[in-house]
Structure formats: structure tokens, C-alpha cells
Amino acid sequence: GAGVSQSPSNKVTEKGKDVELRCDPISGHTALYWYRQSLGQGLEFLIYFQGNSAPDKSGLPSDRFSAERTGGSVSTLTIQRTQQEDSAVYLCASSPLGGAYEQYFGPGTRLTVT
Amino acid sequence: ELKVEQNPLFLSMQEGKNYTIYCNYSTTSDRLYWYRQDPGKSLESLFVLLSNGAVKQEGRLMASLDTKARLSTLHITAAVHDLSATYFCAVDKSNTGKLIFGQGTTLQVKP
Numbered sequence: 001g002a003g004v005s006q007s008p009s010n011k012v013t014e015k016g017k018d019v020e021l022r023c024d025p026i027s028g029h030t031a032l033y034w035y036r037q038s039l040g041q042g043l044e045f046l047i048y049f050q051g052n053s054a055p056d057k058s059g060l061p062s063d064r065f066s067a068e069r070t071g072g073s074v075s076t077l078t079i080q081r082t083q084q085e086d087s088a089v090y091l092c093a094s095s096p097l098g099g100a101y102e103q104y105f106g107p108g109t110r111l112t113v114t
Numbered sequence: 115e116l117k118v119e120q121n122p123l124f125l126s127m128q129e130g131k132n133y134t135i136y137c138n139y140s141t142t143s144d145r146l147y148w149y150r151q152d153p154g155k156s157l158e159s160l161f162v163l164l165s166n167g168a169v170k171q172e173g174r175l176m177a178s179l180d181t182k183a184r185l186s187t188l189h190i191t192a193a194v195h196d197l198s199a200t201y202f203c204a205v206d207k208s209n210t211g212k213l214i215f216g217q218g219t220t221l222q223v224k225p
């Protein structure tokens with residue numbers, strides 16, 4: 001079946017611009033996660049959605065970052081007023097129920113801020 | 115704050131040799147995951163370890179978990195070139211699925 005998909009695969013933006021990154025989880029998966037992978041910081045948790053519960057935003061690095069999940073499916077990660085330190089690969093993952101279930105990762109969006 | 119540390123960070127080995135990657139973590143957790151990442155690719159799940167003493171094997175890879183020692187190992191038996199990749203361990207923070215990753219171990223298997 002279809003895995004987790006993300007778009008765009010690559011995004012180059014100028015410093016100060018806003019960007020939106022999209023994630024389509026595996027159908028039926030109620031849990032959705034965003035992570036960031038960068039050379040300096042490694043793999044970092046950003047935000048977690050589980051069903052209709054309020055998202056866990058504890059990993060978001062600043063208030064320029066926000067995310068939403070519509071209809072319990074597609075999620076969008078928005079970065080406002082991008083900075084060069086935002087350059088990274090943004091990975092989305094989903095799992096059937098969260099918790100102990102394994103997470104299936106998408107291919108990622110490589111964001112470059114110039 | 116939960117910290118996850120892998121050792122070594124880089125490993126170059128000959129085909130046919132055995133080696134072990136270590137993953138230490140700083141606070142109590144009984145859920146640990148191993149992932150593989152090929153260059154330019156995303157993360158592929160290898161093992162999910164959910165209890166003390168858990169051992170799982172797939173091909174030439176075997177993972178184990180000792181929650182009392184806060185240690186997981188990934189053992190490679192008779193390495194082959196196809197195993198060349200970066201391996202990450204990750205610990206579930208708060209049993210929610212929020213994963214805290216180690217730094218990754220880049221494995222290079224030479225013919």
C-alpha cells in the first residue's frame with residue numbers, strides 16, 4: 001500500500017519568507033509526527049498529533065513554527081520568516097495508534113534557506 | 115532531559131567480520147527502536163524492542179534491550195557491503211511515540 005508521502009521534496013526559499021510543508025500519512029494511521037534532521041542537531045522531534053487530541057508541540061524550536069492536521073489526515077508544517085538555521089530535512093512519520101507502534105517515515109522535504 | 119548516545123559514531127569494517135553498535139540512554143524507558151538510513155533516503159524501521167530482555171533478529175542484524183542498564187545493542191554478524199548505512203537508535207519519551215534519537219552510527223563495510 002501507499003506509504004507516507006511528503007511534498008515538496010525540495011524547497012529553496014529566501015530568508016524571511018514563509019514556507020509550508022505537507023505530509024500525507026498512511027491511510028488509517030491516527031498518529032502523525034514531524035521531525036527535523038540537520039547536520040548540527042541530528043534528528044529532533046518537533047510535534048505530535050494523536051487523533052483528535054490537542055497536539056504535543058513541545059519540540060517546536062520557536063513560535064515561527066506551527067503545524068496543523070486537517071480531518072485527522074493531512075498535516076501541514078508552516079515556518080514563518082525563515083532563517084538560515086531552519087535549513088534541514090523535515091521528516092514526517094505516522095503510526096497506527098502512536099505509543100509503542102513503530103513509525104513509518106516519509107521521504108522528507110529538504111529545505112534550504114538562502 | 116532524556117539523552118541517547120550511540121557508540122561508535124563511525125565504523126569501518128571488512129566484510130565477514132562481526133561488530134556491535136551500542137546505544138545508551140539516560141532515563142527509564144522500555145521502548146527502543148532501531149532505524150536504518152541510506153544516503154539521501156528516509157528512515158527504515160529495523161527493530162522495535164518493547165521490554166527488558168527483548169531480542170530480535172533479522173538476517174545478519176540482531177538487536178537487544180537491557181532496560182536496567184539502559185542499553186541496547188545492534189550486533190552485526192558476518193557483515194556484507196549491503197549493510198553500509200547509518201543506523202539510529204531512538205527511545206520513546208513518555209511512551210507517546212515521541213522519539214529521541216541517538217547521533218547515528220555510520221557503518222562502512224569494505225569488500
